[in-house]
Amino acid sequence: MWTLIARRVLIAIPTVILVSMFVFGLQHALPGDPILVIAGEERDPEAIERLKEIYRLNDPVPVQYVAWVGQALQGDFGRSMRTGEPVSKLIVQKLPVTIQLAVASMIFALAIGLPAGILAAVRKGTAVDYAASAVALSGLSIPNFWLGIMMILFISVELRLLPASGYVPFFEDPVGAIETLIMPAFVLGGGLAATIMRHTRSAMLEVLRADYIRTARAKGLDERVVINKHALANALVPVITLSTLLFGQLLAGAVLTEQVFTIPGFGKLIVDAVFNRDYGVVQGVVLCTAIGFIFMNLLADVLYIVVTPRLRTG
Amino acid sequence: MKTKIAFAAALLAATAAFAPQAFAQQSVLRIGLQEDPDMLDPHRARTFVGRIVFKGLCDKLLDIDPELKLVPRLATEWSFSGDGLTLTMKLRAGAKFHDGAPINAAAVKANVDRARTHPESLRRSEVASVAEVTAVDDLTVAFKLRNRDATLLSQLADRAGMLLSPASLDGDVATRPVCSGPYRFVERVQNDRIVLERFADHWEAQNYAFDRIVYRAIPDTTVRLANLRSGELDMIERLAATDIKSAQGDRNLRVVSTPGIGYQGAMLNHNHGDASNNPFGKDKRVRQALSLALDRDVINQVVFEGTHPPTNQPFPSASPYFVKEIEVPKRDVAKARALLREAGVTTPLKLDMMVTNNPVDAQLGQVIQAMAAEAGFDLQLRSMEFATQLRESQQGRFQISRVGWSGRIDPDGNIHQFVTVGGGQNDGRYANPEVDRLLNEARTVYDFAERKKLYDQAIRIITDEVALLYLYNQPWYFALRTNVSGFTVSPDGMIRLAGIRKQ
Numbered sequence: 001m002w003t004l005i006a007r008r009v010l011i012a013i014p015t016v017i018l019v020s021m022f023v024f025g026l027q028h029a030l031p032g033d034p035i036l037v038i039a040g041e042e043r044d045p046e047a048i049e050r051l052k053e054i055y056r057l058n059d060p061v062p063v064q065y066v067a068w069v070g071q072a073l074q075g076d077f078g079r080s081m082r083t084g085e086p087v088s089k090l091i092v093q094k095l096p097v098t099i100q101l102a103v104a105s106m107i108f109a110l111a112i113g114l115p116a117g118i119l120a121a122v123r124k125g126t127a128v129d130y131a132a133s134a135v136a137l138s139g140l141s142i143p144n145f146w147l148g149i150m151m152i153l154f155i156s157v158e159l160r161l162l163p164a165s166g167y168v169p170f171f172e173d174p175v176g177a178i179e180t181l182i183m184p185a186f187v188l189g190g191g192l193a194a195t196i197m198r199h200t201r202s203a204m205l206e207v208l209r210a211d212y213i214r215t216a217r218a219k220g221l222d223e224r225v226v227i228n229k230h231a232l233a234n235a236l237v238p239v240i241t242l243s244t245l246l247f248g249q250l251l252a253g254a255v256l257t258e259q260v261f262t263i264p265g266f267g268k269l270i271v272d273a274v275f276n277r278d279y280g281v282v283q284g285v286v287l288c289t290a291i292g293f294i295f296m297n298l299l300a301d302v303l304y305i306v307v308t309p310r311l312r313t314g
Numbered sequence: 315m316k317t318k319i320a321f322a323a324a325l326l327a328a329t330a331a332f333a334p335q336a337f338a339q340q341s342v343l344r345i346g347l348q349e350d351p352d353m354l355d356p357h358r359a360r361t362f363v364g365r366i367v368f369k370g371l372c373d374k375l376l377d378i379d380p381e382l383k384l385v386p387r388l389a390t391e392w393s394f395s396g397d398g399l400t401l402t403m404k405l406r407a408g409a410k411f412h413d414g415a416p417i418n419a420a421a422v423k424a425n426v427d428r429a430r431t432h433p434e435s436l437r438r439s440e441v442a443s444v445a446e447v448t449a450v451d452d453l454t455v456a457f458k459l460r461n462r463d464a465t466l467l468s469q470l471a472d473r474a475g476m477l478l479s480p481a482s483l484d485g486d487v488a489t490r491p492v493c494s495g496p497y498r499f500v501e502r503v504q505n506d507r508i509v510l511e512r513f514a515d516h517w518e519a520q521n522y523a524f525d526r527i528v529y530r531a532i533p534d535t536t537v538r539l540a541n542l543r544s545g546e547l548d549m550i551e552r553l554a555a556t557d558i559k560s561a562q563g564d565r566n567l568r569v570v571s572t573p574g575i576g577y578q579g580a581m582l583n584h585n586h587g588d589a590s591n592n593p594f595g596k597d598k599r600v601r602q603a604l605s606l607a608l609d610r611d612v613i614n615q616v617v618f619e620g621t622h623p624p625t626n627q628p629f630p631s632a633s634p635y636f637v638k639e640i641e642v643p644k645r646d647v648a649k650a651r652a653l654l655r656e657a658g659v660t661t662p663l664k665l666d667m668m669v670t671n672n673p674v675d676a677q678l679g680q681v682i683q684a685m686a687a688e689a690g691f692d693l694q695l696r697s698m699e700f701a702t703q704l705r706e707s708q709q710g711r712f713q714i715s716r717v718g719w720s721g722r723i724d725p726d727g728n729i730h731q732f733v734t735v736g737g738g739q740n741d742g743r744y745a746n747p748e749v750d751r752l753l754n755e756a757r758t759v760y761d762f763a764e765r766k767k768l769y770d771q772a773i774r775i776i777t778d779e780v781a782l783l784y785l786y787n788q789p790w791y792f793a794l795r796t797n798v799s800g801f802t803v804s805p806d807g808m809i810r811l812a813g814i815r816k817q
Contacts, residue, residue, distance in 0.1 A: 032701030036708060038352070040360025041720065042731065043708075043738045044439045054433055083504055084353040084488030090504055149536060156544040164544040165530075165537070167506070262532050262541070264506030272350065272505055277701050 008301060012294040019290040020072075020283065021065065027274070027282055028061045034277035038081055055081065068283065078280035080273070087284035090269060095288070097167050098265040101188070101258075102250035104181045108189025109196055110243065116193070117200025117239075122227060124205060132197060139194035148187045148260035155183065165262035184261040188254050192246050199242050203235040210234075233307055240303045248296035252289045342526045343798075343816060345809060346538045346550035350505045350531035353488035356476035357428055357435045362720045362807070363531075366551065368476060369808050370510050370527050372493035375403065375422070375475035376467060378723050380804050382575070382632060384467055388417055388477060388494070398462040398760055405453040409517040411479035412498040419449030424480040426457070439738075440469040462758035464765060468724035496522040496811060505531060521812040539793065542567065548798050548816060551809060553791040555618040555674075561793045571791045572803040573623070575630045576721030576728070580667070580783040586710030586743040589666065593659050594713055595742075600663070601780035603653040607689035608682060609645035610785055617678050622786040627773055628719075628728040630787055632805050635725040635766055637773050650689035661690030667714040668706060671697045675716055707741040715741070718788065723806065725769055726757055733772075733781050744781045 035051045036043060052058050056067065071078060077087035120132040156164035162183055168176035207213065208231055216226045255267035266285055273281035351364035356372055359365070375389040391404040409417040426447045429437035443463035448456045457466070469475065482492035491499050496518065497510035510527040513519065530547065532538040535554035539561060541547045553561055553569065562569050582601060583590040593600045610624030624642045629635045654661055669679040676697055683693040693714070698706070707715045719739075722728055731737035734750045749772050756768040776782070790807040800813040 030702075032699070032705045033708075034701075036704040037701050038360060040436050041362070042360075042436065042439065043704075044436065045736070045738050047436055047438065050433060080504070082352050083350075083502075084355065084358070084486070085502075085504055086489075093503060149540070152537065152540045152544070156546075157540055160544065164541045164546050165532070166546070259534055260537055262506070262530065262537065264503050268505045275699060275701060 004301065004305075005298065008298045012291075012298070015294060016287065016290055020069070020287050023283060023286045024065045024068065025061065027277070027279055028064075030274075030277070032277050034081055034279060037276050068280075072283075072287070077284040080278050080281045082273075082276045082278045082281075087280050090281060091284055091288050094264060094266050094269050094285075096169065097263060098251055098267075100167075100170055100177070101181065101184060101254065101263060101265055102247060104185035105188035105192060105250055105254075106243070106247050108185045109192035109246070111193075112189070113193035113196030114200055114239070117197040118204055118227070118232065120197065120201045121204030121208065129201075132201075136194035136197045139190045142190075143256075144187050144191065144254075145256040145260050147190070148183070148257060151183050151187065152260070167263050167265075180261075180263075184254075184257050184263060187260075188250065188257050192250075195246065196239065196243065200235065200239050203238045204231060207231045207235045236307055237304055240307070241300050244296040244300040244303070248293040251292040251296070340525045341523065341816065342528055343524045343549075343811070343814060344528045344530060344547045346541060346547040347529050347531050348535075348538070348552045349533060351508065351529075354491045354499070354502070354508070355487040356473040356478065356491075356493075357425075357432055357437050358488060359473060360436055365473065366807075366809050367508055367510075367529055368473065368493075368495070370497040370529075370811050371491060371495045371499060372476040372478070373409070373417075373495045373516075374471065374473075374477065376471040377810075378468075378471055378804070378806065380572070380802060382634075382723055382805060384471055389470075392467070394760060398758075399459045401457040401459065401466060402450070403455050403457075405455065406517060407453060409494070410515045411477070411494050412492050412513055413479045413481060414515070415479050415481060417477060417494060418452050419455040421477060421480050422455045423447040423449050424483060425477050426474070428478075428483055429474050437469075437474040440472075440474045441466070462760065464757055464760050465724045465726045468722065468727070471723065497524075497527050500526070507531070518812065523813075523815045524811070527811065542793055542795065545795065547795075549792060549794040549801065549809075551790070551792055551807070553793045555621050555791075558619065558621060558791060566796055568794050568796050568798075569791060570794065570801065570803050571621075571789050572805050573630055573632055574721055574788045574790050574807055575633065575723065575805045576719040576788060577625055577628055577630070577784050577786070578622070578718035578788050579716075579785040581707060581712075581715045581717045581732075581739075581742050582744075582780065582783060583710060583713050583715075583742040584744045584781070586741060589710055589713055590743070592663075592713070593657055594663065594665055597657045597659075598779045599653045599657040600659060601783075602778075603650040603657075603689060604686060604691060605780050605783060606643055606646045606650040606653070607686045607691065608783075608785070609685060610642055612645075612685070613678065613681055614786055616681050617674065618786070621791070622788055624785070625787045626777060626784045628732070628782075628784065629725055629769075629773075630721065630805065633725065634762065635769050637770055640773060640777055645685070647689050654690050659690075662687070662692035663690060664692045664694065665713045666696060667693045667716070668696050668698060668703050668712045669716040670700050670703055679716065710741065710743070712741075714783070720807070721805075725765075726753070729753060729769070729772070729776075730757070733776055742782075744776075744779075746775060746779065746781075749775050749781075 035048050039048045056064060079086050116132045120129040123129050152164045155161050163180050166180050168180050170177040213226060213231055216230050255271050258265045258267040270285045347363050349363045351367050352361045353359050356368055374387055376384050377387045379385050388406050388409055389403040390406050394401055411417060426441060429435050430441050430444060443459045443461055443466060444457050445460045446458040450456050477494045478487060479492040496513055496516045498513045500509040500511050502508045508529045512525050532541060535557060538550050539557050542550050558569060561567050584595050614620055614622050614624055626642045627637055627640050669675040679695045683695055686693050706712055730753050731739045733740060733744050734753055735745050752768045752772040756765050759765040794801060797817040800815045
């Protein structure tokens with residue numbers, strides 16, 4: 001198992017380098033000029049020239065890339081061209097926000113999606129199955145931002161039950177954190193729950209048709225044991241893959257949900273940085289997200305081994 | 315509807331355990347901003363929204379009142395020498411920076427010198443006329459000028475006149491500003507909030523009622539208004555035109571507004587690259603035809619629900635420099651067609667028009683396109699994100715580019731750089747030596763009546779030649795909760811915190 005993890009980590013290194021090159025090249029290929037953005041409304045021609053020199057934007061892109069990597073290796077990701085804040089500080093500031101939202105959404109999604117999927121598979125073809133599918137479909141098709149705005153208008157403005165926006169760290173004020181998280185986590189988690197439910201259902205159906213399940217039933221095992229012990233454990237493998245990927249996606253930030261609930265996470269940060277051609281911030285955040293994704297994949301691999309013993313020997 | 319209620323009920327049950335938490339009882343004013351400000355360094359900052367925050371954070375030498383007249387702040391008296399080449403200012407006694415250091419002539423010198431010389435300063439061109447700053451005595455400062463400069467005082471009433479503590483100038487000003495305003499910097503979470511706290515030693519501290527000011531950036535107008543309605547904000551700036559009626563109908567809210575000092579319209583390509591080699595760039599009659607094809611009042615009614623008054627010049631009606639004789643042209647399609655015929659243009663004349671990719675600009679573009687079509691113009695709309703549009707205009711790849719200007723209190727700031735040769739905003743490369751001469755001279759004339767004459771002449775030329783297409787004036791709309799009082803709207807769209815109270 002440890003060799004597997006070590007191998008995965010080694011594969012991750014070139015991936016990270018490729019991602020950083022790709023992002024660096026891509027954003028320099030974007031039309032638009034960061035200096036025109038930071039030179040302000042006046043766009044004084046003399047200031048533009050001066051700033052280009054200072055930010056070394058007249059250098060060829062590969063030269064800029066090497067300079068950036070050199071600094072990044074020393075832990076210096078540069079500063080935001082827009083606000084002057086160090087990129088590393090921004091990442092440290094936003095990462096907990098994004099993780100908190102991602103965890104809350106994932107809890108929502110799993111708590112709804114898993115049981116619903118299992119139930120739909122076990123009761124295949126019954127009203128329960130159809131109802132779960134219908135709810136899942138609507139969960140997938142309602143746009144996040146619309147649902148979010150509707151919830152704010154109804155729950156925060158009309159009923160005054162929950163705060164309309166903001167971020168409260170869980171470890172500082174758990175009650176406040178949960179209050180601000182309920183709506184965004186519901187909006188984000190709802191869509192994911194639908195995806196998880198669909199996958200759980202189809203994975204379960206597949207497993208339930210397998211020979212060993214028939215054997216288990218033929219042995220006269222209790223149906224609950226068949227489902228929970230024999231079927232679920234095997235059906236979970238694709239669901240774990242999916243969940244870790246979904247979680248990775250959540251770590252990249254949920255732009256629309258963050259925008260609607262004004263949560264200062266990665267999504268808002270990166271979209272704002274792209275629009276302002278704030279190269280340093282885009283670079284730093286994308287790199288951080290890429291590492292997050294790779295980590296989630298690694299976690300998925302480890303989890304497979306935990307739930308399916310036959311992989312442990314491989 | 316039923317499902318919505320059922321779902322709300324379920325949610326209600328789920329949340330009943332958590333009673334809405336009361337906000338801390340410290341007096342806090344929470345202001346919703348449309349964008350996240352940029353650097354909090356007045357010498358390097360560039361955004362309109364940043365200037366709003368500086369009104370709380372940094373004091374400055376002068377300010378303007380709602381009638382756009384200069385009023386004292388840290389400078390109590392000021393005068394030009396007989397030859398107009400020295401500006402002398404008396405400073406307020408007893409004023410302090412946030413680190414306790416006294417505000418004196420040496421501090422003013424250090425700040426203006428930084429604005430003039432810091433490599434990343436965006437204020438350099440604003441104070442370019444200053445050759446030397448000297449501390450005459452502790453509270454008297456003299457600016458020696460290279461040339462007479464009628465714009466200098468209004469520059470010193472904005473970011474170029476803001477004072478940072480001299481000890482902080484070598485530090486990280488952009489993220490930890492040590493300034494001089496009624497509130498001092500506490501923290502910033504980028505894309506979320508900026509928090510300031512009361513500065514008890516401010517010379518005017520009794521006029522500022524709050525312990526803390528929290529500026530929150532909420533770009534989505536619907537969400538910003540919803541946060542005001544739910545009570546998470548006390549006031550918001552730039553209420554969207556489409557939300558004005560609904561906010562006015564809410565008995566918990568109050569809407570206040572004032573005409574702005576900028577203008578909205580379009581930049582036209584006269585002589586920049588291949589895109590200008592056509593009758594539109596070269597023949598003023600073609601541009602006049604476009605201007606006549608547009609009914610500016612229809613734009614106001616359709617896109618802005620009647621809140622954005624039409625205009626045809628760079629100066630706002632509130633400005634003493636406003637040229638009354640220049641009328642907003644009435645739509646005249648027949649005359650527009652006649653002008654195009656006279657110019658020998660075969661219609662439809664195909665033109666490229668850039669708009670920014672937001673809903674308002676898209677609608678505006680379509681309204682213009684439809685009206686222009688009736689006069690024989692075939693406008694091709696290109697919608698793009700702002701940074702790209704800037705780049706395209708700077709490289710001359712446009713014929714018409716939708717732009718606006720937030721406005722400056724001195725007339726020079728609304729006109730000079732847009733129409734003079736080499737001007738930073740003159741992307742269409744409009745060039746007329748007479749306009750250059752008039753506007754350059756106007757910069758050096760201190761007498762109002764004489765200065766106005768020069769602007770009158772220049773504006774007559776540029777409106778006749780349709781150097782830019784001026785379309786409408788953007789007013790500033792604010793919405794406040796009814797328990798907030800004492801806010802005075804100002805044509806510059808700023809939020810001055812003095813006198814604001816909350817019950």
